[in-house]
Amino acid sequence: MLSIGSLKNNIAQILIILKKDLVFSLALALSVITSFFSTPKIEYIDFKVLFTLFNLMLIVSAFKHMKVLDKLAVTLLIKYDSSKKISFILIYLTFFSSMLITNDVALITFVPLALIISKRASISPMKLVIFQTLAANIGSGLTPMGNPQNLFLFSYYRLTGFEFLKTMISFTLLGIIWLFILNNLGKNKKLKFDLDNIIIESKVKVMIFSLLFIFIILSVFNIINYKLAFIITLLTVLILNKKLLLKVDYILLLTFVCFFVFIGNLSSLPFIKSLARSFLQNKTTTYFSSIILSQVVSNVPCSILLANFTSNWRELLLGVNIGGLGTLVASLASVISYKLYIKKRTANAQSRYLTLFTLYNLISLLVFTFVLYFIFIF
Template identity: 25%
Template structure:
């Protein structure tokens, strides 16, 4: 009874009770802090404050674009010109993959998932299936570009590989991944034609002032992230929207921010444990297959960006490592944190379950195909 009253007085406690990923990684971070205490400077490093600030800035800008009505207007224009669900799926998957090459995987999802939700609200498009496909598509598309995702950026800068050489080496792997995602989209989507809800196509007014402010905010945030000034960019956006649109700030998914903070702390600390380092030292990552499997397995355990950090100095073939950790973005949801962003933005029931029902078999099919193709073309 006391617990029920407590939840009634504080609704946010009721929400946290259902945030199992947040609770799991928060518990891991606290447990590791107790059994392996570290200086505060290391916790600050693991927390990845610039990344969290970048995430906050993107959340604010995209929420502003949603509030402006622009996403709904674009969604209406799209569904009026594509007549089959499979056609819509292939279009959205392709747009997501291409955007991830130039705007990074996270930014691509922040643009495409709200658009998908808007299309789903005015048609019979299966939104959750599309969100899962878009999570897979950003992993495939961002693989090709040195700036497509954090692990590629780390490897590109560390190994000093020419931009064209990086793209040419990753092209076979990215092509296999994208073709598999496109095939999945084609066969998984219903054969039906797009059925429009006529009553929801009209009446989507666009606030030009809010749309302009939000698009400028998004451009500013991406620019600030490129120049490693994400905290300053997030501060500017928080102040700007606090002055002009407090409602937008109120709609931000703050629990997503807390979940990422817990994941960064928990996985960051776990990755530096001596037992993890010793385990990796026993693996001969100079062997192509061993490196490939190490990148995938470690990505499943600690996500592909920490896995890249752990393996970067151990692996002589940086480009082979890039292939491995990008393939490792499939599988479990923490393989790539872009997976979590896609599911969280979609806010669909049973999203995590459906994601794993699709992504785990996808990894089992994709991994051997990518390895065979890359080895044959090496």
């Protein structure tokens, strides 16, 4: 039985976590509040996403522990000695990889590399991480498997590969140009750093975890069952290095659970469904409704909800991909990079990141919304 002192201590620790992690606090509050208006259901939670994130966090932690990411960072820094060149490589690496391994996997793979490079080169990683997030959310739009909303709409409307590509190619090309502009706006700094020779002690373990990483990527594409991937990953970690389990960001996983519940609750409300019916009568309203709604409920549930009420698949497809820009919750992949960035940083740093993230994303949202509107709809 807990004593009063122990209970107070536990409550104090919970309050510290809530105060420190603003996004988790927001997600928790929203999930609790909406649960009073709509009964939460277990099916709202995407367990595949949770298990995959857990697996990837273990793999990335393993690579960090074995200094694989440090080795990659040093290799890039030796070859490229300016801040713009380094950011260019990392932004487009995230951009193009997201087309194949999805936006969330691209971010959880390459943001840690950006953080290590920034630390070694003594530069601020804030803008770079924000641009990587934009890159992942834009680059993933080109392919059906790039993100969950694309996969759903591709299947739901029974689109051909040509129809899909024809619609999304302008979005992607605009993204390539826009990211190039953003990367060239800042000052180019000549990087000065002292680099140690990184020695990887166990190449066998590196190979095992590399194969495990490939195994997890296959589970993303449903080639291998994600539950099997989870079991094998967990067993491998328990055998090779069980301390990696302490490196997992469990608060991030809980944040996703809370967002899933909030989004599920909100999407099931009758007035939301009523609004969907009234706003999806033509192409223009479908386009703008999907962009605006994504800012509140995230673009994946927005796609699932609105697809039931419209045949304007092209406008919906464009809208939910553009809608992934904007607020932090517009694409839940953005929450991943935010959490990776703010780890062990002050509340001040969290606030600065959110401010700058919102600024760049809202500007990007406006640019993409109106440029693509005039290309496709006007």
